[in-house]
Amino acid sequence: xxxxxxxxxxxxxQVMAPAMDDYIASVIGQGDPALGAVWTKLVATKDAKKGIxxxxxxxxxxxxxxxxxxxxxxxxxxxxxxxxFNDTLGRAGEAFASELKGTRDSWAHAxxxxxxxxxxxxxxxxxxxxxxxxxxxxxxxxxxxxNLRRVTADKADKQVLKAAVDNPEAAGLRPWRDVLx
Numbered sequence: 001x002x003x004x005x006x007x008x009x010x011x012x013x014q015v016m017a018p019a020m021d022d023y024i025a026s027v028i029g030q031g032d033p034a035l036g037a038v039w040t041k042l043v044a045t046k047d048a049k050k051g052i053x054x055x056x057x058x059x060x061x062x063x064x065x066x067x068x069x070x071x072x073x074x075x076x077x078x079x080x081x082x083x084x085f086n087d088t089l090g091r092a093g094e095a096f097a098s099e100l101k102g103t104r105d106s107w108a109h110a111x112x113x114x115x116x117x118x119x120x121x122x123x124x125x126x127x128x129x130x131x132x133x134x135x136x137x138x139x140x141x142x143x144x145x146x147n148l149r150r151v152t153a154d155k156a157d158k159q160v161l162k163a164a165v166d167n168p169e170a171a172g173l174r175p176w177r178d179v180l181x
Contacts (some may be wrong), residue, residue, distance in 0.1 A: 010107065023133075099124050
């Protein structure tokens with residue numbers, strides 16, 4: 001059975017989740033060792049200040065991870081001026097995480113992905129993983145991305161061949177009936 005682009009995006013997030021959890025826990029742990037293993041409490045605290053309660057915050061949830069990377073006021077609310085991801089992520093990494101946040105929202109709400117959208121999301125996921133030195137996970141996402149590129153190229157080749165075969169005016173050999181006397 002063919003793999004859908006939704007399945008590819010799902011695979012990307014499954015590969016990314018443990019690597020991003022390790023990265024976030026490590027970076028938060030460097031700034032505050034007590035919070036490293038329970039970094040999701042920072043997101044829960046931010047939401048509680050807004051009156052949002054009763055939610056669970058899983059460290060392997062892409063939404064929670066991407067919020068942690070893109071909402072600088074989560075860590076700054078704990079320690080004034082503290083955004084520990086600046087050194088490794090920078091603006092490029094924050095932009096990757098922000099783009100993936102939109103992809104995650106579409107994926108979680110049963111959105112569909114064109115080949116181009118899926119390719120871009122996979123490329124962005126790979127780039128973010130490389131930025132945080134999660135090379136094994138990045139290589140897995142790269143394999144998903146390259147598979148999509150191969151499938152897309154095969155589709156395009158089939159369309160070109162079909163157009164050439166279906167078009168009697170296409171350049172090439174004349175029909176045998178016209179050649180034989």
